[in-house]
Amino acid sequence: MKITCLIACIACLPLLATAQKVSLFNGKDLSGWNIHGTEKWYVEKGELICESGPDKAYGYLSTANKYKNFVLNLQFKQEANGNSGVFFRSSIEGVKISGWQVEVAPLNSHTGGVYESYGRGWLIQPSAEAEKALKTGEWNKLKIQVIGDEVTTWLNGQQMIYFKDEKIGKGEGFIALQIHDGGGIKVRWKKFKLTQLP
Template structure:
């Protein structure tokens, strides 16, 4: 079965399910004026009092300046939600990410919080990266590599590539990423293309984080919508 056909079936079934369960009470996690509701974790700022905060508000947008490396983390934790992001690389394209199920700070390399990252790196948007948490996907060995090398830390195979090519807009244009977390499953869309699906994650709740990881990225939308699970 072709990947596109399989993804189409998964997306159709899940969209039908989500449409029945989504709450209308959406909330913007960014107020357009300041970083209220978030806190930054930037290791460089611990030792260098001259280091800048790599997250700012500019022209009504939340901006990750890229350096020094770190994370902007919500004060609150969330479970069963849809997260909608609109973002673009402000200059040279590079790396960034949206993290879900965030918990212990600096759990990997004394930098990355325990979480599952949904990659926003240019040309790789929608990949999963396992950061001291794990997740399964269809065709696991084909996509992640030899089973004996899987892992969530160190030199283990932590990346699970997305299933599409060409879903991102040209550099400078706005991209839309939708991440749906329901129980311990994660679904990802990039510009309305269904690009990844994971299940049996080792976490189902946590904070949300945005990265500073080398490249300047502008966010004009960070919208969260709770998803209410149907009772049996």
């Protein structure tokens, strides 16, 4: 695993030389984001919060801009059910989203795995051992790297998945946070750091 990570890092050096830092969240309001659906999205004490509304339906908060190749670091804390996620290279009509989601969910529910919405379903799930990296009720550090057709995720420093997918390689679109349907969900997000790659 260490050798694989080293090779991946060396391969990324030319990309990092032309990388661009992007501010996704200003800690004050939802500038640069678009709300989809009737669920709740708001800012409190410098944190971005998603919470189920009275409709108990799907909800999304998407970036106004599209991102193809990037490294995204963020932190999340699940205060309730927590079934949420981070979409990438996605598009949306109403509250029907097309794209790929890095799962954020309760323990042993595949946080860090990748699910294709309205498509093939689960593409890859982390191992049972890797799933232990999730800290229930605490802040967690999530890192998502998407370069070409390669996707890698880490949770609290633990690599969760790595895989290549031709369809993802052709995908384009925004980054989005999700509220799953069913109600009772509340997740806090902070410290978004996105590095856009060529």
